[in-house]
Amino acid sequence: MATNKKKIFIAESMSQPGRALLRERDDIEIVEFPNMISAHDFQTMLKQQAPVHGVALGAARFGEPELQASKEIKVVTRMGVGYDSVDIPALSRRKIPLMVAGTANSPSVAEQALFMMLTLAKRAVEMHSIVKNDKWSHRLGMLPYDLFGKNVLIIGFGRIGTRTAKRCLAMEMNVLVYDPYKSAAEIKAAGCEAVSDLEPALSRADFVSIHCPKTAETVGMFNAARLKRMKPTAYLINTARGGIVDEAALHEALVSGKLAGAGLDVFEHEPPPSGHSLFDLPNVIMAPHVAGVTREAVDRMSEQTARNILSALDGEPIRQNVINQDVLG
DSSP, X not given: OGGGSEEEEEETTOOHHHHHHHHTOTTEEEEEXXXXXXXXXXXXXXXXXXXXEEEEESSXXXXXXXXXXXXXEEEEEESSSOOTTBOHHHHHHXXXXXXXXXXXXXXXHHHHHHHHHHHHHTTHHHHHHHHHTTOGGGGGGSOOOOOTTOEEEEEOOSHHHHHHHHHHHHTTOEXXXXXXXXXXXXXXXXXXXXXXXXXXXXHHOSEEEXXXXXOTTXXXXXXXXXXXXXXXXXXXXXXXXXXSBOXXXXXXXXXXXXXXXEEESOOXXXXXXXXXXXXXXXXXXXXXXXXXXXXXXHHHHHHHHHHHHHHHHTTOOOGGGBSOGGGOO
């Protein structure tokens, strides 16, 4: 009977592999909602469709108002790995698991981080312009750099940071890792050097690649003081979350020559406002928060998200994908 079905809200960005898994179950009813939806509209939809038992989020926020609107939520999932848009304490108070897509998009983000390092070091934008604009004779005046033998400092050694490290090691780079939550032994076993103090490590790095979550501890982590510790020849890559890097301080470091360049997939405000100060800088490359959103990653994330939902509804959530482990028995 339809009244016995579990109603699942899914963002429109969920691809077919995930939808197919949910549709195989005759006890599941799917309701689709826009990926970019206002908080008011989302709450209204939830109220109209209540009771709602599970939700697969894209960019939408989820907290106390959404919990109250949906009435019978049993699981909240993200079609990704970031969860700064979800009120975890509100979920934990109700023993509702928040689940993420595990390693589904980790290879894609690691590839984007390496791509940005290479694009900046090899001066791809300038080289393209030289050929296109008939400035061939200028090519020796802006020589590119090698990654070979350079020091890369990876901030965060989780699912993405570890994969980025592997790719950097393959480029014959020296990989330093700063992660206060990982043991030095684990980092060393991966062929990397553990650094316990971020400040002196920054002055050694030719590249810094950020792969930590956005938390109260990491917001503003790369402020003016830390950026000043970096080499003027160094590059900063952020494929993690906007807000970890102070954009005003980054702009100042880039225009004053205290930093060679930056690669940004994420911003403090998304989308960034028109005329953003970083837009016109020649030593900045940008992407619209799509590092983990390749064709393959979307399919992997969608499938994992569906499996997460079903596991929770069946009473056995996939433990390694649960963020608020305190809700597990």
